[in-house]
Amino acid sequence: MTTHFTRAIARRPGDSYLQGLTTSNEGPPNLAKAILQHNIYVQTLEDLGLSVTVLAANDAFPDSVFVEDTAILTPEITVLTRPGAVSRRDETVSIKAALLDRFDAITEIVAPGTVDGGDICETDSKVLIGLSNRTNLEGAMQLKLALETVGRPAEIVDIRSVPGLLHLKTGISYLGAGRMAVMEALASLSWLADFDRVLVPTSESYAANCIAVNGSVIMAEGYPRFFETLDRLGLKPIPLDVSEYRKMDGGLSCLSLRF
Numbered sequence: 001m002t003t004h005f006t007r008a009i010a011r012r013p014g015d016s017y018l019q020g021l022t023t024s025n026e027g028p029p030n031l032a033k034a035i036l037q038h039n040i041y042v043q044t045l046e047d048l049g050l051s052v053t054v055l056a057a058n059d060a061f062p063d064s065v066f067v068e069d070t071a072i073l074t075p076e077i078t079v080l081t082r083p084g085a086v087s088r089r090d091e092t093v094s095i096k097a098a099l100l101d102r103f104d105a106i107t108e109i110v111a112p113g114t115v116d117g118g119d120i121c122e123t124d125s126k127v128l129i130g131l132s133n134r135t136n137l138e139g140a141m142q143l144k145l146a147l148e149t150v151g152r153p154a155e156i157v158d159i160r161s162v163p164g165l166l167h168l169k170t171g172i173s174y175l176g177a178g179r180m181a182v183m184e185a186l187a188s189l190s191w192l193a194d195f196d197r198v199l200v201p202t203s204e205s206y207a208a209n210c211i212a213v214n215g216s217v218i219m220a221e222g223y224p225r226f227f228e229t230l231d232r233l234g235l236k237p238i239p240l241d242v243s244e245y246r247k248m249d250g251g252l253s254c255l256s257l258r259f
């Protein structure tokens with residue numbers, strides 16, 4: 001089940017967080033507020049039954065709070081990525097150490113391949129791999145082969161023409177039972193046709209990055225229409241304030257590796 005988890009890994013934001021990559025025009029994040037929001041995020045995962053390992057901040061890498069981009073964890077395979085942004089590439093060194101404590105074998109994406117975990121959307125039927133400005137074709141092919149070798153069908157989908165989409169999961173999130181939260185701009189794409197699409201209105205696009213966890217959906221606070229949609233579907237939305245992560249182009253999924 002791709003929405004049921006027992007464990008997660010997160011990393012505290014460090015003092016260098018303000019120097020991270022961003023395209024947003026929302027101003028610099030407030031570090032104290034980011035730490036508070038992170039604590040609440042971790043507590044929410046724990047309340048949903050997960051045992052969460054919180055790694056110490058790593059100031060050498062301002063974006064390292066966004067641990068999701070460094071690995072892909074499915075029940076069948078553990079993959080260490082090779083992040084597309086050069087400033088983030090060596091975030092994987094300390095994540096590899098953390099993964100080696102928990103998993104026997106690790107597959108690694110190698111040069112010239114690049115993959116960001118934010119481009120990988122695991123569903124019950126297949127794993128979608130987004131081709132983006134961060135995940136290149138070589139990396140996507142390496143990952144697809146690795147997944148298929150362990151029996152997980154994978155499909156590469158191109159999101160490079162969608163304006164403003166950093167990662168695949170910036171625009172879609174798997175909700176379980178064949179349902180996919182989808183921002184309106186992506187709704188008519190053919191590779192989403194197999195899914196029961198739950199539309200996120202354009203005015204609330206940021207909310208498309210949400211995480212289905214153990215019978216609830218953790219979503220960004222401040223998006224009432226999407227909240228109502230999830231609520232009506234009985235998907236138990238839990239809104240969290242992630243304003244200080246939005247300022248750095250991040251969201252709810254990026255803040256943890258769930259497995």
Ligand code: CIR
Binds near residue numbers: 063119166
């Ligand atoms: C970056 O540009 O890499 C970070 N500032 C944000 C990464 C967000 N990660 C994600 O959506 N998986």
